[in-house]
Amino acid sequence: MPQVELLKIFLASPSDVSRERNYVEEVVKEINRTTAPSKGVRLEVVRSEKNAYPSFGQGGQAALNSQIGNMEEYELFVGIMWNRLGTPTPRAKSGTVEEYKRAVAAFESNRKPDIWFYFRDARANLKSEDELEQRKKVLNFKEKIQSKALTKDYKQPANFRDRFRQDLSLWLNKTKGKTATTEEKKSSTTANQRRKSNSTSTAAKKPSTTKSTSKKRPVQSVTTSGNWVLLKNNYYLAKSVETKSDGTISVQIATKNLEEQANLKDIKPDQFLPDKGISYAYQEEASLTQVKDLQITSTGGNNLFVITLLPIQQSQENIFQDIKVGSNNGNYYNADEIAEIRVRILLLNDNSLLSNQEDYLRVDSLINCSAGGKRIEPINFPELWKKRKRQKEKFLRIARLAAVYALKMNGIVDHILELRLGPIKNQLMTVKFRGTRRSRSTNKETKVIEVKGNCSLKE
Numbered sequence: 001m002p003q004v005e006l007l008k009i010f011l012a013s014p015s016d017v018s019r020e021r022n023y024v025e026e027v028v029k030e031i032n033r034t035t036a037p038s039k040g041v042r043l044e045v046v047r048s049e050k051n052a053y054p055s056f057g058q059g060g061q062a063a064l065n066s067q068i069g070n071m072e073e074y075e076l077f078v079g080i081m082w083n084r085l086g087t088p089t090p091r092a093k094s095g096t097v098e099e100y101k102r103a104v105a106a107f108e109s110n111r112k113p114d115i116w117f118y119f120r121d122a123r124a125n126l127k128s129e130d131e132l133e134q135r136k137k138v139l140n141f142k143e144k145i146q147s148k149a150l151t152k153d154y155k156q157p158a159n160f161r162d163r164f165r166q167d168l169s170l171w172l173n174k175t176k177g178k179t180a181t182t183e184e185k186k187s188s189t190t191a192n193q194r195r196k197s198n199s200t201s202t203a204a205k206k207p208s209t210t211k212s213t214s215k216k217r218p219v220q221s222v223t224t225s226g227n228w229v230l231l232k233n234n235y236y237l238a239k240s241v242e243t244k245s246d247g248t249i250s251v252q253i254a255t256k257n258l259e260e261q262a263n264l265k266d267i268k269p270d271q272f273l274p275d276k277g278i279s280y281a282y283q284e285e286a287s288l289t290q291v292k293d294l295q296i297t298s299t300g301g302n303n304l305f306v307i308t309l310l311p312i313q314q315s316q317e318n319i320f321q322d323i324k325v326g327s328n329n330g331n332y333y334n335a336d337e338i339a340e341i342r343v344r345i346l347l348l349n350d351n352s353l354l355s356n357q358e359d360y361l362r363v364d365s366l367i368n369c370s371a372g373g374k375r376i377e378p379i380n381f382p383e384l385w386k387k388r389k390r391q392k393e394k395f396l397r398i399a400r401l402a403a404v405y406a407l408k409m410n411g412i413v414d415h416i417l418e419l420r421l422g423p424i425k426n427q428l429m430t431v432k433f434r435g436t437r438r439s440r441s442t443n444k445e446t447k448v449i450e451v452k453g454n455c456s457l458k459e
Helices: 015-033 060-068 095-110 129-145 157-176 180-196 258-265 335-348 357-367 381-388 392-409
Strands: 005-012 041-046 076-081 114-120 152-154 228-231 234-237 240-243 249-255 278-282 285-299 302-311 415-425 428-437 447-456
Touching: 005 015, 005 095, 015 041, 015 076, 015 114, 015 157, 041 157, 060 095, 060 240, 076 095, 076 129, 076 157, 095 114, 095 415, 114 129, 114 157, 152 157, 228 249, 228 392, 234 249, 234 258, 249 258, 249 278, 258 285, 258 302, 278 302, 278 392, 285 392, 335 392, 335 428, 335 447, 381 392, 392 415, 392 428
Parallel strands: 005 041, 005 076, 076 114, 114 152
Antiparallel strands: 228 234, 228 278, 240 249, 249 302, 278 285, 285 302, 415 428, 428 447
């Protein structure tokens, strides 16, 4: 029986194009009934109102990112706008814009998903200041992305349906090429020819009619950690991670690895010792957590672990985060510069922004003090690389997760906007980071910290 390949489509839009959102699903169902079977594929639309569940504690858009926002899983990103840009998030001008940026980052890293954007070009009765401002934001966003992308306009939702159907059919024909039916016929013809011949070799061989499978290009850089999860200083590939409405986190891990099974069985604390919590990180979130429950289901040597975690509420705020530090020779480092120095120390093992050794000795105790009062140390990327250098993609995703945990738990940033690791060349790993830090002063705006450089993987 021929295998069917699943192609996932991410649907992103504000709330004023609900008819178009429904048309996307309608067209995909139609394609699945008609064209897709002959290509050996099935299309699936992922949309927030149907594929996400309630969550608490991390913000609405952050929850969507965690549940359905891993853009490397998708083959196609479909964005739609009319008069609304949407509600701002801590990381972007709207949830739709944030999802678009995540898709672009994934495309630049792994050449997927393909990104389409449609704009409804139709009059609307806009009266309030907010409505007019939203329209202006949409036009600015459209102008900005058109420098990188070919967008499509349409007049009415029905026009969008027809346009999208045509585009999706063209895309499917181009990406999947020959139909599965054609391939099966050719394969059957080749088999019949072989059966008719009693000879093991022929004077002239016909070229193979079987469609050659292109080799997957190795991943050179990552912008997400995929489904990797950090638990108690070990890294596991999770089957699913769910943040529930009561704030608990459910992690499912299926593994046959005996060492992983042993570590997971020991994840619950000793009942006679105080529970200090375990480290946890997933995608852009990190915290200390308590293990509330552990369930194990075994089937044929494959164990499924379902771990329920409760984040421990603690301040990630660094008491020195708004302090200004001066040196004997008149150099001053403001709070934002100190935050950047901390990020560079963590990600790049680099304190070169300090002017000289005298400055280093004077401000060392302040710069290297984390939210919990512990000394900030560079992430041990060389040790992770030593263990996984033959598995580059695995190393990059795990190293990114280690970085997320260090950045969040040291109280350096509140939100991670971008964290790209790779490529790696001559044992130097390129690192690109953007994140926001909140000032303790209510009258100061949120500051974006940006760092880019190379980190040595040599021991």
